[in-house]
Amino acid sequence: MTHKKTIIIDGSKGEGGGQVLRTSLSLSMLNNQPIEIRNIRAGRKKPGLMRQHLTCVLAAQQISNAAVEGAELNSQYIKFTPNAVEPGEYEFKIGTAGSTVLVCQTILLPLVLAGRASSLKLHGGTHNGMSPSLTFFEHSFLPALQTMGISCQVKTTKLGFFPAGGGCWQIDIDPTDTLSPCLFEQPGLELEQQSHCKAMSIVAGVKNSVAKREIEEAKKRLGWNAPHTEILNCAAHGQGNSFHLSVGHQNQVAMFEQMGELGLSAEKVAERTVDALKAYLNSGAAIEEHLADQLLLPMVLAGKGSFTTTQLSSHTTTNIDVIRQITGTCIKTQQLNDKLWKVFLD
Template sequence: MNYLIIDGAQGEGGGQVLRTALTLSMLTKQAIEVVNIRAKRKKPGLLRQHLTCVLAAQQICDAETAGVELGSNHIRFAPKQIKAGDYHFAIGTAGSTTLVCQTVLLALATAKQPSTITFEGGTHNGMSPSLCFFEHCYLPALAKMGVYCELTVAKYGFYPAGGGKWQLTIYPCETLKPFTHFAQPTKDAKKAIKVLVNKLPGHVAKREISTVKQYLDWAGAETTITRVESIGAGNSLQLQITSDTHNSIFEVIGQHGIAAQKVALKAVKQVTQFTQSAAAVEEYLADQLLLPLALAGKGEFKTSEPSLHSLTNAEVIKTLFHVEITFTQLDDNLWQVSLTDT
């Protein structure tokens, strides 16, 4: 069998190389051999979350694999036909369930029937897209391109306890639609302050909200405090701006020993940097848009300086898929990202 070699040490050298390679391998039916997996991380090789990504991908397409075990830095993955179905993927730690989901979501969207997946593990860990970002920012962006999903949450899983449980139904999408108009939010765009808390005093959320309103001109913002079910204590502060085309979410996960005011000020800084630029898409959504827009064959948006994560993701996509991705600097911290079919 002809395996395409993917070097996991390229660019940022993290888990995104593996996840993107798995998704495109399933969609193109190209067998891959991923070497030097997560070579630039303190603990290289497959950790529990990355192992779950490979096993999930293997299950939905009956892939032939080799080297798939904890700590492995080298795997082979030869996909077969993608199968719709009911799946259950449990990480067993506070590792990110959203990253596991992103590995298989676009592949399952090409199946002829809906699929339902139950995930167990972490939902909010501060190192990856949270479930709130996934639900209120990423999934609505996918819907603009024709990929429709329904998400329900049974329990949240804050780091380090994990223990989250949620379910996603993915509906068939014959062809992703190109999307080129991501509008920059206007000054009077709808704004919201949302706080999730569990096993923490009520004043934590109130102090976060008051700090945000103190430093941003958000007196009229919708505010909600939600006490959620989770096995461990947790706190998530989300500042949301809604433009004509999409949602931008700026989220900070509270940590033990970090004051509520500091959590809020981190989120305020993210919003301020975004609103002072001419960007339409914030950094984290920009990272996530590359793959679906590449599959759609065309896409375009303005964002801040691309992260190494985005640049690495673009190189992996171009290795496995017929698309050109360009990053053009327009101003000090404004870039145009363009994707075109080749």
């Protein structure tokens, strides 16, 4: 048996955060490629593996029976040598409010392509303001993946807001052999349409009046009289509030979110969310920048695809670099105007 040469990855490249780690682990498992990552999260105030990042490594190790060096808190180095990914039932606990969504995304695609169904149960943060929330994952990311032939079902037991964490949810993953191309070039709605706009406020241990103020402020700032509105009272380990605006329909949904914080008024929460939504609507893009970053890896696995997005975030450009280094695949980008980019793979 021929052993592949270990690829050495500089974790300080680009935005120097956890994205390099997560993409590298995913591609290592998908390609049975040994990797070394040095200078992990060198661009962060506290470099090295935090609890969430360590859980990503340990989850990847478990599903692929990998040989791992350096898997400990604060480590800035790991060596990861995977074996075949084994589908099955798994449970992972972060122990903090760190993002369970990012842990899930690290191992999701390897399990999708592993040949049999899998089920993951995750414990930790679901809404922390520093990463895509479980709401975004379920209502924007997974619908986009569905167009590519990936089917998953989420069941939520309890949300986990920052700083308490304590969330618990499960995802059931259906297997597939091949992915359809990722194709999102046209906006999911005309700018003047309101029928596919939704304002949603999630509250746990927070007064409904906060949620109502967020929704009313958003409607006023958007000049929309009757978007679909919803207040969700959810079970959570601690108190929390998360406000969401989404546009689009079916499998193309752009979602914008803002966490409620102590000292931040409901009106300010709504204002920030509206500003992000307006910038997206004015661009004419099909995909907003956070989802754009998350679609790169499935697009590469499909072997073809394209989408338009508002801007190339540092997460996106870093991800493109890591994918090129590990797979040799060159994702192309083209600036169409000052607000719009095209990202594609021939």
